[in-house]
Amino acid sequence: MNRDRILEELRTILHDTFEIDPAEVTPEANLFTDLELDSIDAVDLAIRLQKLTGKRIKPDEFKTVRTVGDVIKSVQTLLAE
Template structure:
């Protein structure tokens, strides 16, 4: 799965679970400031990414995620593991 495919899947997750327009979900978008996610949403997002990749996300790794680009990087590292 390449970066564009990951971004497309992430956009689907944001639209389906958080009601966020896919056009707002860009690599530069900040999860909390731009997309109005809260800590509960972040947990839900981590669960959806685990389902998407079939791999467990370590909480300490996900704490550093701040932007959609960070989410893409986290998914890439999970898929590479």
């Protein structure tokens, strides 16, 4: 799955789960300040990403995620394992 495809999947997940406008979901967008997610939302997002990738996301790795671009990198790393 390439970077653009992951971004599209994230736009769908964030829209369907948190009602975030897909146009706001850019690689530079901060999950917490720009998209207004909280820590519980981040856990929900991690669960959805696990379903998308079929792989478990390590909590320590996901704690460093701040932007949509960080999420894309994390998903790429998971898929490469």
